[in-house]
Amino acid sequence: MPIRRLIIAILIIGPILALLAFGFSRDAKYIRSPLLAKPAAPFTVTLFDGKKITLEDFRGKAVFLNFWASWCAPCRAEAHDLEAAWQKVKDRNMVFLGVALQDSDPASKEFLKEFNVTYPNGKDESGKIAVDYGTWGIPESFFIDPQGRITYKHVGGIRASLVLEKLEEAARGIASAQEGRGDYQGVR
Amino acid sequence: MRVRALYVLWVLLVLFLKPLSAASTPDIEDRTREIAAELRCVVCQNLSVADSPSEMAQQMRAIVREQVEAGRSTEEIKAFFVSKYGEWVLLKPKTTGISALLWILPYVVLITGVIGVLLFVRRVAAGKKAAVAPELTPMPEPAQRPIADQGAIEIPDLEDTTPRAELLREDERLRAELAELAFDFQSGKLSEADYRALSRELELRRSLALSQLAAMPPPAAAPKPERFNRVKKTKTTESANGLRRWQLASGAAFLLLFGIVLGVTLTNSIRPRAGENDTMTGGFMTGTGATNNQADAALAEGKRAFDRQEYPKAIEAFKKVLAGDPGHPEAHSYMGFILMQAGHGDGALMAFDKALLRAPNFPMALWGKGMVLYQDKKDFAAARDIFERLLTLMPPGEERNEVAKVLADMPASGVTGKPNASPEHPAAAPAGNVIAGKITLDDKLKNRVDPQAPLFIIARQAGGAAGPPLAVKKIDRPVFPLTYSLGQENAMIQGMPFTGKLHITVRLDKDGNPATRGAGDLTGEYKKNPVEPGAKSIDINIDQVAP
Numbered sequence: 001m002p003i004r005r006l007i008i009a010i011l012i013i014g015p016i017l018a019l020l021a022f023g024f025s026r027d028a029k030y031i032r033s034p035l036l037a038k039p040a041a042p043f044t045v046t047l048f049d050g051k052k053i054t055l056e057d058f059r060g061k062a063v064f065l066n067f068w069a070s071w072c073a074p075c076r077a078e079a080h081d082l083e084a085a086w087q088k089v090k091d092r093n094m095v096f097l098g099v100a101l102q103d104s105d106p107a108s109k110e111f112l113k114e115f116n117v118t119y120p121n122g123k124d125e126s127g128k129i130a131v132d133y134g135t136w137g138i139p140e141s142f143f144i145d146p147q148g149r150i151t152y153k154h155v156g157g158i159r160a161s162l163v164l165e166k167l168e169e170a171a172r173g174i175a176s177a178q179e180g181r182g183d184y185q186g187v188r
Numbered sequence: 189m190r191v192r193a194l195y196v197l198w199v200l201l202v203l204f205l206k207p208l209s210a211a212s213t214p215d216i217e218d219r220t221r222e223i224a225a226e227l228r229c230v231v232c233q234n235l236s237v238a239d240s241p242s243e244m245a246q247q248m249r250a251i252v253r254e255q256v257e258a259g260r261s262t263e264e265i266k267a268f269f270v271s272k273y274g275e276w277v278l279l280k281p282k283t284t285g286i287s288a289l290l291w292i293l294p295y296v297v298l299i300t301g302v303i304g305v306l307l308f309v310r311r312v313a314a315g316k317k318a319a320v321a322p323e324l325t326p327m328p329e330p331a332q333r334p335i336a337d338q339g340a341i342e343i344p345d346l347e348d349t350t351p352r353a354e355l356l357r358e359d360e361r362l363r364a365e366l367a368e369l370a371f372d373f374q375s376g377k378l379s380e381a382d383y384r385a386l387s388r389e390l391e392l393r394r395s396l397a398l399s400q401l402a403a404m405p406p407p408a409a410a411p412k413p414e415r416f417n418r419v420k421k422t423k424t425t426e427s428a429n430g431l432r433r434w435q436l437a438s439g440a441a442f443l444l445l446f447g448i449v450l451g452v453t454l455t456n457s458i459r460p461r462a463g464e465n466d467t468m469t470g471g472f473m474t475g476t477g478a479t480n481n482q483a484d485a486a487l488a489e490g491k492r493a494f495d496r497q498e499y500p501k502a503i504e505a506f507k508k509v510l511a512g513d514p515g516h517p518e519a520h521s522y523m524g525f526i527l528m529q530a531g532h533g534d535g536a537l538m539a540f541d542k543a544l545l546r547a548p549n550f551p552m553a554l555w556g557k558g559m560v561l562y563q564d565k566k567d568f569a570a571a572r573d574i575f576e577r578l579l580t581l582m583p584p585g586e587e588r589n590e591v592a593k594v595l596a597d598m599p600a601s602g603v604t605g606k607p608n609a610s611p612e613h614p615a616a617a618p619a620g621n622v623i624a625g626k627i628t629l630d631d632k633l634k635n636r637v638d639p640q641a642p643l644f645i646i647a648r649q650a651g652g653a654a655g656p657p658l659a660v661k662k663i664d665r666p667v668f669p670l671t672y673s674l675g676q677e678n679a680m681i682q683g684m685p686f687t688g689k690l691h692i693t694v695r696l697d698k699d700g701n702p703a704t705r706g707a708g709d710l711t712g713e714y715k716k717n718p719v720e721p722g723a724k725s726i727d728i729n730i731d732q733v734a735p
Contacts, residue, residue: 013445034274071584073551073581076582077581079580080669114580127244127246127247136231160631187242188231188242
């Protein structure tokens with residue numbers, strides 16, 4: 001009888017405590033992004049050289065989309081890696097697109113000049129693109145397959161090797177189950 | 189006539205539409221605010237989009253407003269944000285699916301608790317009633333009825349749970365209480381009236397227990413079937429006692445565990461975040477390596493002491509932080525600055541290196557290391573490398589300008605790994621003679637890098653492979669890609685001219701000895717060797733493994 005009561009008590013109390021501990025141990029931001037394996041939100045961005053491009057323009061290519069700001073230290077830390085990765089794939093059916101967030105034009109341009117960034121970059125004027133991509137920390141990178149589906153999301157700084165690996169996956173339409181994580185800075 | 193008709197129509201439209209639009213604008217505002225109040229600001233701590241002053245929240249509010257104006261329903265707008273950020277963006281979780289549990293569970297627990305309390309109160313009341321009932325039949329005064337010794341002969345076994353044993357224990361307990369009461373009265377803690385009233389009550393309860401006991405047959409004479417029948421009669425009392433004990437034990441265990449879980453998790457959860465990447469609970473269960481409350485407090489105390497220049501106190505505080513997290517970059521950096529202040533350049537360098545081992549791009553440690561190399565070691569080349577790296581990491585601003593200024597003021601020459609430049613050999617070289625470029629690490633070798641291995645950049649006279657190199661530069665814990673420069677200041681023998689055709693190679697050396705190349709060292713060389721001093725863009729990729 002006492003053993004049965006003990007088991008019943010554990011069965012009632014255990015899950016409540018486990019639920020409590022689980023809830024406190026999770027950072028809600030890292031719950032799986034709803035964007036993975038879903039169609040990427042369409043957008044139009046004005047590049048710093050004045051041209052306008054849309055995501056649709058890149059249909060049929062694997063896309064690396066990177067949100068950044070000149071005031072964000074992890075963005076600076078990854079800048080060389082991104083350019084190095086771009087240099088390796090620029091002649092293939094892959095495109096890079098940088099989108100500056102919450103930044104001034106001169107500061108963004110200075111950043112691009114400083115790190116000798118050669119792939120196209122524009123500015124998210126209204127912040128709508130960032131919201132459409134569920135952005136909360138920068139840098140944030142998205143990999144989009146040729147069909148326009150998000151295959152991988154990485155919050156924080158990313159290394160060139162991972163960019164290339166995930167781009168290859170995106171080119172083959174392989175979507176990751178989890179998003180990645182590196183050093184990041186919260187958007188303002 | 190026609191004009192007049194149009195005018196009347198216009199007036200009517202103005203009169204009709206003006207109040208309509210005046211009414212709709214506040215409505216849009218209200219709805220926007222109402223919806224925004226239900227959305228979480230994604231860059232804040234527990235603030236709604238409506239309440240947050242952040243730029244991101246403003247952008248989100250603008251999107252809410254736009255969608256309200258477009259005629260979307262509240263649910264549609266909320267669903268839009270959920271599709272982007274997940275349900276986390278809702279301040280109130282949905283009442284459907286698994287989230288419904290969050291709404292239902294508290295009520296289930298509350299109702300269960302209320303029922304439990306009601307049952308408990310009812311049981312207690314029933315017990316009291318049973319104890320008070322004998323008052324209806326008057327009993328003799330304590331002094332007149334010497335029951336103090338009754339029932340004292342038999343002592344029940346502790347494991348015996350029969351009604352008889354329970355009654356014997358009850359009798360024993362009441363007797364002890366009576367003795368205690370008498371003691372209190374004798375020692376003056378109780379008035380006579382109170383003593384009499386209380387002792388009478390206890391005596392009554394004891395007499396009830398004894399009368400029940402007397403009604404039972406002696407234990408030896410009790411035949412088994414009869415006992416079995418009696419169990420039925422006394423079952424309620426027995427199970428009530430057992431149940432009460434279990435309730436108390438379970439309640440105590442639950443409260444204890446609940447307290448522990450809350451104490452640990454909640455305090456971790458509401459502590460100040462250690463950094464951008466820190467999670468709700470820090471290192472607890474998530475393994476993210478964040479500091480705990482004590483470490484945070486010690487770090488804050490250390491910083492305050494450092495600002496007040498109370499260095500012994502600061503050292504103690506930072507030691508506490510490092511005891512909990514031996515690689516804490518901020519604590520190591522502060523220790524480095526303290527050692528620097530005290531004139532211990534080597535110790536400071538070691539502290540900054542420890543910080544950089546954990547966080548290779550930690551600006552504070554880079555700044556400190558650069559300053560030690562610059563001011564204490566006079567190793568301008570190494571200091572320049574550090575400051576250049578720091579510049580690439582720092583966003584534009586005053587601090588960055590400060591670093592740039594230090595870099596600009598730095599003399600063009602210095603020594604590498606040799607603390608004191610000999611005045612006889614000033615080792616000055618024209619800046620134009622410096623070889624510069626970028627070193628990268630091949631992707632296929634990234635997993636083979638020993639994080640402790642320093643990088644050597646080596647210049648040898650072309651065609652003269654034997655003998656010591658002409659110049660060597662050592663970079664501890666390099667982060668690739670890195671820019672480098674090699675010049676007269678890196679000459680192995682001071683005063684040896686840094687001229688002629690040079691063969692440039694690099695090596696990530698596991699044993700840290702530039703003179704030996706061991707198996708497994710990662711190497712690379714400039715593909716168009718030899719080069720001449722002053723050559724730029726001498727880019728090298730580390731792509732070989734030494735056999």
